[in-house]
Amino acid sequence: MNAIDLRSDTVSHPTPEMREAMASAPVGDDVYGEDPTVNALQEEAAAMLGKEAALFVVSGTMGNLTSVLSHCRRGDEMILGKDSHIFQYEAGGAAAYGGVHPNTISVLEDGTFDLAEIRANIRSDNPHMPVTRLLCIENTQSFRMGAPLKPDFISAAADLAHEHGLRVHIDGARLFNAAAALQLPASDLVKDADSVSVCLSKGLCAPVGSIVAGSRDFIARAHRIRKSLGGGMRQAGIVAAAGLIALRDMTRRLHEDHETARALAEGLAALPYIEIDLSAVKTNIIFFRLMDDAPFTPETLSARLKTEYNILMRPYIQAHTNFRLVTHYWIKREHVDQVIEAMRALLTAPAYEQIASD
Ligand SMILES: Cc1ncc(COP(=O)(O)O)c(C=O)c1O
Numbered sequence: 001m002n003a004i005d006l007r008s009d010t011v012s013h014p015t016p017e018m019r020e021a022m023a024s025a026p027v028g029d030d031v032y033g034e035d036p037t038v039n040a041l042q043e044e045a046a047a048m049l050g051k052e053a054a055l056f057v058v059s060g061t062m063g064n065l066t067s068v069l070s071h072c073r074r075g076d077e078m079i080l081g082k083d084s085h086i087f088q089y090e091a092g093g094a095a096a097y098g099g100v101h102p103n104t105i106s107v108l109e110d111g112t113f114d115l116a117e118i119r120a121n122i123r124s125d126n127p128h129m130p131v132t133r134l135l136c137i138e139n140t141q142s143f144r145m146g147a148p149l150k151p152d153f154i155s156a157a158a159d160l161a162h163e164h165g166l167r168v169h170i171d172g173a174r175l176f177n178a179a180a181a182l183q184l185p186a187s188d189l190v191k192d193a194d195s196v197s198v199c200l201s202k203g204l205c206a207p208v209g210s211i212v213a214g215s216r217d218f219i220a221r222a223h224r225i226r227k228s229l230g231g232g233m234r235q236a237g238i239v240a241a242a243g244l245i246a247l248r249d250m251t252r253r254l255h256e257d258h259e260t261a262r263a264l265a266e267g268l269a270a271l272p273y274i275e276i277d278l279s280a281v282k283t284n285i286i287f288f289r290l291m292d293d294a295p296f297t298p299e300t301l302s303a304r305l306k307t308e309y310n311i312l313m314r315p316y317i318q319a320h321t322n323f324r325l326v327t328h329y330w331i332k333r334e335h336v337d338q339v340i341e342a343m344r345a346l347l348t349a350p351a352y353e354q355i356a357s358d
Helices: 016-023 036-049 060-071 085-089 093-098 115-121 151-163 175-182 186-190 216-228 237-248 250-269 298-309 333-347 351-357
Strands: 053-057 077-081 101-105 132-138 167-172 195-199 210-214 285-290 314-318 321-326
Touching: 016 237, 036 053, 036 186, 036 195, 036 210, 036 237, 053 060, 053 216, 060 085, 060 093, 060 132, 060 167, 060 195, 060 210, 060 216, 077 085, 085 101, 085 132, 093 101, 101 115, 115 151, 132 151, 151 167, 151 186, 167 175, 167 186, 175 186, 175 195, 175 250, 210 216, 237 250, 250 285, 250 321, 250 333, 298 314, 298 321, 298 333
Parallel strands: 077 101, 077 132, 132 167, 167 195
Antiparallel strands: 053 210, 195 210, 285 321, 314 321
16 A cells, blocks of 8 residues: 555555465355355354354344344334434444334443433333333444443443343444454453444455454344445455455454553654544544644644645544544554654744645
8 A cells, every 4th residue: 555544444455465365265045054254254253253053144234233123123213322323324224124114322421322312222021112222332433533332331231231132233334443452362351242233344344345243143143234234245256265365364453552642642742733632542443633832733743644744644533632533454553653743844844835735
């Protein structure tokens, strides 16, 4: 990758080892269940996540949608965070294709929910109301600086949900980042959940694909739903081969991305016009604020970084911050130094030059 691309970890490319494994992967027709590489991926993923079975799906969005539709019937309700990916960025798929009614609650600063708020939103048995069927939890919590949620919160939320007959789904697009940050096996973070979806792309660098895991019965339902969504793939072992490397190798190095994110955040904190909460940097996602009296708007700074330094960072409004940066395999320590130097050069250049360029 030539540009220093901090817009997201979704921009990560497959590693050379992945490309090699893809070229020589044994394949079969996965709709017949005959692709040995997909089968190996599903078995390894289920074991790593401590679940009975797993299913390879096209994307994180398909993993979440398949899970929600496997748990809920039309007219059922799911409780989920107002700032969750499922609610904000998945095109309303659960409502569009499953008739599932979203009931949103606040996501706290540390990425958790207030248990009393979950409780207050579970409906009583009343024919005027939808049936509350599902609680969705996101880990890491993307829009809380990628906050990793600890097992004690997940257990407490899941116990509450289960006591009231709800099922629990974890959107673990970056579950392995949470596991790396908390130094726990990923299975500890999903042991109380009925289903989990995990992305093999993003920080794990596979070009395509996610895993959904749960009980054998849940995966049997998910399998049928995946097919109905057009997600039955044929010789998918070509991409599953990269997924196996993602699980086996890439999960072990995510702490490096977290260290890179911290170095980046500390470098930014030392620059003028930047406001950043260093205590919130726990995984690979950073939000910061370019202050109102800065010589550039977020859009102009982003444009100058791109054209003059080949650095990609996108303005992103979230609460009082206006930039989001995400580190990944292709962002190395020397890139952090280049980014900080470029930002310093722009933010401390003589005022007349900045005004002339705006
Ligand atoms: C928290 C979270 N969940 C789900 C997804 C969806 O993944 P995909 O882009 O593979 O559909 C994303 C994507 O960025 C995400 O950040």
